[in-house]
Amino acid sequence: MEANSGIHMMDNSGECHVCGERIEEKYVKQAFWIKGKLIVIERIPAVVCSQCGEKVVKADIGQSIVALLGNVKRQRRARRMTVPVIRFAREVA
Numbered sequence: 065m066e067a068n069s070g071i072h073m074m075d076n077s078g079e080c081h082v083c084g085e086r087i088e089e090k091y092v093k094q095a096f097w098i099k100g101k102l103i104v105i106e107r108i109p110a111v112v113c114s115q116c117g118e119k120v121v122k123a124d125i126g127q128s129i130v131a132l133l134g135n136v137k138r139q140r141r142a143r144r145m146t147v148p149v150i151r152f153a154r155e156v157a
């Protein structure tokens with residue numbers, strides 16, 4: 065899995081690999097940057113840390129994600145969403 069995807073493979077410990085807290089099974093939505101294109105996959109079965117929000121997926125789910133990210137036909141059929149793109153500027157909140 066891509067290092068910048070923000071989602072990690074599970075190590076089967078039942079605990080968060082970052083903070084050691086309990087993890088819960090949840091469906092998550094995740095964005096992936098693939099060759100400069102942003103792809104969003106929703107309803108991914110994952111486990112999420114109740115403490116720090118770290119998301120992990122099982123190895124077979126990870127493989128399915130990789131397959132979906134490589135499935136051009138599926139992506140062409142997918143619905144589109146628009147997102148704001150903002151050029152960074154130093155601003156006072």
Ligand SMILES: [Zn+2]
Pocket residue numbers: 080081082083084085113114115116117118
């Ligand atoms: Zn955690």
